[in-house]
Amino acid sequence: xxxxxxxxxxxxxxxxxxxxxxxxxxxxxxxxxxxxxxxxxxxxxxxxxxxxxxxxxxxxxxxxxxxxxxxxxxxxxxxxxxxxxxxxxxxxxxxxxxxxxxxxxxxxxxxxxxxxxxxxxxxxxxxxxxxxxxxxxxxxxxxxxxxxxxxxxxxxxxxxxxxxxxxxxxxxxxxxxxxxxxxxxxxxxxx
Numbered sequence: 001x002x003x004x005x006x007x008x009x010x011x012x013x014x015x016x017x018x019x020x021x022x023x024x025x026x027x028x029x030x031x032x033x034x035x036x037x038x039x040x041x042x043x044x045x046x047x048x049x050x051x052x053x054x055x056x057x058x059x060x061x062x063x064x065x066x067x068x069x070x071x072x073x074x075x076x077x078x079x080x081x082x083x084x085x086x087x088x089x090x091x092x093x094x095x096x097x098x099x100x101x102x103x104x105x106x107x108x109x110x111x112x113x114x115x116x117x118x119x120x121x122x123x124x125x126x127x128x129x130x131x132x133x134x135x136x137x138x139x140x141x142x143x144x145x146x147x148x149x150x151x152x153x154x155x156x157x158x159x160x161x162x163x164x165x166x167x168x169x170x171x172x173x174x175x176x177x178x179x180x181x182x183x184x185x186x187x188x189x190x191x
Contacts (some may be wrong), residue, residue, distance in 0.1 A: 010066040026046040031129040034054040038061050046066045053073045060080045075095040086106045093113040102122045110128040113136055121141040128148065 026043050028046065028048045028051045030050045032052045033056060034052050035081055036053060036056045038056070038058045040060045042062045043066060044062050044064045045097055048066070048068045048071045050070045051068075051072070053071060053076055055075045056073065057077045057145055058079070059077075062082050062122045064082050064084045064085055066083065067082075068086070068091050070090045071088070073094045073096050074092050074105075076093070076097075077100045078096060078101055080100045082102050083106050084102050084104045086103070087105065088108045088111055091108070091111045093111060093116050095117075096113075096116045098116060098121055099119045101118070102123040103126040104122050105126065107127045107129075109127075111128070111131040113189065114132045115135040117137045117139070118141055120140070123141060123143050123146045126155045133148075143157070146174045
């Protein structure tokens with residue numbers, strides 16, 4: 001199956017204009033949709049409340065402006081999903097795989113995203129609060145402006161890369177460190 005082109009990041013004005021919910025947004029309340037398969041679906045402005053989407057597969061789904069509250073996406077496969085301007089509150093994404101996702105301008109709070117893999121994800125102006133991001137693997141993602149606990153992660157990453165490319169600093173004493181093997185100590189003679 002051919003890889004779909006990534007979702008093109010939109011300008012701020014275009015993103016605001018694109019977050020227009022359909023005439024009758026979908027409403028999912030208290031549903032168990034574990035293992036469900038959503039493919040090429042327009043769910044702009046949809047509302048998901050107390051919904052289980054464990055191990056669900058979402059491919060080419062437009063969820064701009066959608067709202068997720070108490071939603072389980074544990075071990076779900078999300079590919080080519082547009083979540084621009086979406087709101088996720090108390091969402092569980094633990095073990096999920098996110099590929100080619102736009103979270104531009106999205107707000108994520110009190111979410112469990114532990115041990116997730118994010119590939120080709122746009123986090124432009126995304127906001128995460130009170131969320132568990134332990135063990136998250138981020139590969140090839142746009143993180144311009146990503147801030148965690150007041151720290152700009154994109155800048156921190158640039159600084160770390162610059163330090164790793166720099167030559168090692170000379171030792172302060174100017175002496176070369178030598179590696180010496182210590183000889184085992186002999187016990188003192190008994191007299």
